[in-house]
Amino acid sequence: MLYPELFKSMEAVRWNMDTDIPWDDFDAAKLSDEQAYTIKMNAITEWAALPATEMFLRDNRGDSDFCAFMSIWFFEEQKHSLALIEYLRRFRPELVPSEEELHKVRFDFDPAPALETLMLHFCGEVRLNHWYRRASEWHTEPVIKAIYRIISQDEARHAGAYLRYMKRALVSRGSDWARQARLAFSKIGVLMASAHRTPQALHPTNLHVNKSLYPDDTVQCRLPTPGWLENWLDNQICFDNVWENKVSSRILHNLSLLMDSTFDTVQDLNRYRKSLLREAPALA
Template sequence: MLYPELFKSLEKARWNMAEDIAWDQFDPALLSDEQAQTIKMNAITEWSALPATEMFLRDNLHDSDFSAFMSVWFYEEQKHSLVLIEYLQRFRPDLAPTEDELHAVRFHFDPAPALETLMLHFCGELRLTQWYRRASEWHTEPVIKQIYQHISHDEARHGGAYLKYMKRAIKQSGLVAKQSFAKIGVLMTSSKTAKAMHPTNLHVNKSLFPQDTVQSKLPDPDWLDHWLDNQINFNKEWEERVVGSILRNLSNLFGVKIETSQQLNRLRKEFQQTIA
C-alpha cells in the first residue's frame, strides 16, 4: 500500500494555519481591491475539492489504498480554501465567501475512467503549483504571498503522490494505464487546449451543460482567464514549464524520451494499436 507512507511524508511537511502564517505582518496598504477579489475566487475554487473527493471515492470503490489517500488530499485541499477564507475574514470580511457561494461548487460529476481522472488531476496539480507560485509573486501584501507559497508547495507534493499511484497503475495494468495517461497527457500538453484543461474548468455533468464546470459556478465565471492572462500573467513561458514537466514525468513513466505533444500522441496511438 502507498497510503501509509504518503500519510507520513505529507504529515511531516504539513504547515499549521495558526502557527505558520505570520498574520501579524499584514499590511493593509499592500492589498488592493482587485487582489482581494482574486483571493475570494481562489477560496471558492479550492472548496470544489469536496465534489472532486466524492467523485474519486465513487469511481475508486475497487481501490481502498487510493481511497484512503483521499482523506489526506481532501483535508489539505479544504485547508487551502479555509486559510484563504480566514485571510478575508480577518482583513476583508466584506469579501469573505458566503456559505451559498461555497455550496454552489458542490455538484455531481459524471462517472469517468479512474485512470484518466488520475492523470487529469496529476496534471492539474502540476499546473496549480505554478499558478499559485505566480500568484504569490503577483501579490504585494506579505501575508497572502506567504499563504500562496504554502499552497503551491502542497500542490507540488500532491502531484508527487498522484505520480506514485500512476507508477503503481502501470505495474498493475501495463499498456492500459499507459494508454490512459498518454490520452490525457496529449490533451493537457496541446498548445491549443492546455490553458483551459484544468479539472476546475472542464465539463463534468452532461445534464447541466454548459453550466457544468466549477468555474461556471463562481460569482464571476470569467474570472479564471482574466486572472491568468491579465493579473498573474501566466504567459507562454510559464505554460511551457507545465507542459515540460508533464512530458518529463511521462518520459520517466514510459521509459522513452518524449519532448512534444505530437510525440506523445504518436506513442498513444502505438499503445492503442498494441492493446487492440
C-alpha cells in the first residue's frame, strides 16, 4: 500500500494556517480590487475538490489504498480553499464566497475510466502548481503571495502522489492492465500537454463532466463569473507559451520516466500511443 507512506511524508511537511502564513505582513496598499476578486474565484474553484473526491471514491471502489489517499488529498485541497477564504475574511470580507456560491460547484460527475481520470488529475496538479507559482509572482501583496507559494508546493506533492499510483498501475495487475494503463496515460498526456493548441484552459475544473447537465457541467461555468479563468490566465497572471511549455515539459518528462521511453515532444508521445494501438488494437 502507498497510503501509509504518503500519509507520513505529507504529514511531515504539512503547514499550519495560523502559524505558517505571515498574516501580520498584510499591506492593504498592495492589494487591488482586481487581484482580490481572483482570490475569490480560486477559493470557489478549490472547493470543487468535494465533488471530485466523491467521483474518485465512487469510481475506485475496488482500490481501498487509493481511496484512503483521498483523505489526504481532500483535506489539503479543501484547506487551500479555506486559506483563501480566510484571507478574504480578514482583509476583503465583502468578497467571502457565500455558502450558495460554494455549493453550486458541487454536482455529480459522470463515471469515467479510473486510469484516464488518474492521469488527468496528475496533469491537473502539474498545471495548477505552475498557475499558482505564476499567481504568486503576479500578486503584489505579501500575504497572498506567500499563500499561493505554499499551496503551489502542495499541488506539486499531489502530482507526485498521483504519479506513484500511476507507477503502481504498471506493475500491480498483470500485463493486460499495464498496457491499458500505458494507453490511458499516453492518450490523456497527448491532450494535456497540448494546451497551447487549444483555446480553453486544460484543467479538470474546465472540462465537461456531466452529459445530462451540458453545457452547465464544468466547475468553471458554475462560478459567479464563468469566464474569469481565461482572463486570469491571459491578462492577469500572463500564463504565456513559456509557462505552458514548462507544464508540457514536466508532463512529458514524467511520462518518459514512467514509460521508460523518451518523449521530447507531444508528437513523440502520440507516436508511442499509436504504437500501443497497433500492438493491441482491442484496447482502442
